Amino acid sequence: MEYLFSYGTLRERKIQLAIFKRLLPMRKDEALGFILSTQKAYGKYLLVQKSDNPKAVLPGAILEVTPQDLIQADRYEGPEYQRILVPLKSGKQAWLYIAK
Template sequence: MSESAQGRTYLFSYGTLRQREVQLSAFGRELDGTPDLLPGYTVTTVEITDPGVVAVGGTARHPIVRATGDLSHAVEGTVFEVTDAELAAADDHEVANYRRVLVRLASGLHAWVYIDS
C-alpha cells in the first residue's frame, strides 16, 4: 500500500538510509532527498546484531525513533520519493527492531518511517 501526495510514495529517514553506501546497497542508486522534520518523536539508539546491516552501515549502533506524543519534540531527517519496489527493499534492509508506519511530516507530506517496534 502506498500513501502519498499525488500518487507519490515518500520515505522519511533520520539514520543510515541517508548514507550513500546504504542507498546503493538497498536501492541500487543514490536517492535525492529534501530536509524535513518528524514531529512528536525523539531519537535514541539501538544495537544491531545483523552482520550484513552492520557492514553496510559501518556501525552496530543505529538511531531509532520513538513516539512521544509531544509535538514540541521533532526529529530531523530527509524525505525521499521512492518507488514501491524501493520501499519493499527498505523493508528488507531494516531489522526486526524497526517497524514501518505512515506519518505526517512538518512539511505536510505523508511519508513512511521506521520506528521502534
C-alpha cells in the same frame, strides 16, 4: 510517488547504492511528534520514539521512493523495525521506521 523519512543510515550514499542501486531524490524535513531514543538497535543503530511533547520534531530527510524501494528498505531494516506513516513539517506524509 511515496516518501520515506530517514533519520539515519538510509541518507548515506553508499547505503542507498547498496539497497536501491541508485541515489534517491532527498531533501531535509522533520517528522512531527517523534524524538531520538536513548536506546539503540543492536547496540549501535539509532531508534526513534513517539514523544509526549506534541511540538517535538525529529530532523532528517525525506526520500522519494517507489513501492519496490519500500520492499527493499523493509528487507534492509529487518524484523526489529516496523514502518508507519507519519506527518512531516513540510505537510507531506512519509513512512518512518520505528522499533517494534
